[in-house]
Amino acid sequence: MTVSHATALASVPAAIGTLRSHGLRASAARRLVLEALFAADGPVTAEAIASGLDGRVPRSDLASVYRNLETLEAIGVVQHFHPGHGPGRFAPATDGRVELLACERCGDVQAVAPARLDGVRALIEREFGYRARWTHFPMAGECARCSAERGPAAAR
Amino acid sequence: MTVSHATALASVPAAIGTLRSHGLRASAARRLVLEALFAADGPVTAEAIASGLDGRVPRSDLASVYRNLETLEAIGVVQHFHPGHGPGRFAPATDGRVELLACERCGDVQAVAPARLDGVRALIEREFGYRARWTHFPMAGECARCSAERGPAAAR
């Protein structure tokens, strides 16, 4: 999966500071999770973090990774979302939390600034009184590339 | 969960006919699944079907229920979607497949005719080249009732 992500809210040292300011410990396992998260080129699964991203040596227990991701999310330095089926993806938190458009065909997830969806959001709110938010559960559909590949005939 | 659903594409007897026309058997287990689906007042989980909806006597094996739901979906008499977390929900297929707005707060899922979302879809397509489809994965956000309960102050 590819996700063009926004600039992270903080760095590993900053995240460790946040951890401390919450009375939490900067354990080795937590540093590992943070390093994996910041080293990755996009949102990753807990499993990927636990196994050292791509087989890199230092590994950590999967249960601990989940626990730490939860802790880190609670203090606002991590965020996660659920692409279609399969495991959740985690990434460093960004300032204004990005919204996501997931392609059901190729699995790609595109991140966009919330402002770019405000017009759409307003339209939906007028019509349904419903306030849409595509941060934790992305918008589902077909990306531009896949639509093009299937040909303009596939347009409805 | 509540889902105001559209009119079903068929009835139990009609579904059995479709089954036969596909060279498939109208077994007792399949009738049970169909009856549960058509008797329910909205989308239900496989588990609910397997345990007889609300304790009603005739029960069926969960694995068979999943297998049959899959078969029934393949021939177009059943459809399913994934509300936020938790198990998927199944319902009789409707003519134009409805689109869904799920509330992340109260869990309610509202079904709407695709046409009512065409303006929104067009706007998204112009802006992102992305063709949105909220049938299998509902739109996520907060329903009107929950927004109101939290007070207009919660508006952004």
Add this chain to the structure above:
DNA sequence: ATACTTGCAAATGATTTGCCAGTGT
């Protein structure tokens, strides 16, 4: 008669929990 189907058990994938030993501060 013979495929299609079922029930039951076991496997899978994702995530969580219990527990006690280990370690940051």
Add this chain to the structure above:
DNA sequence: ACACTGGCAAATCATTTGCAAGTAT
């Protein structure tokens, strides 16, 4: 020191798969 954490095993939840016995057509 002492509470916070980590590792490991086991539990949970949703769903799938293997397989031998059962049944619709």
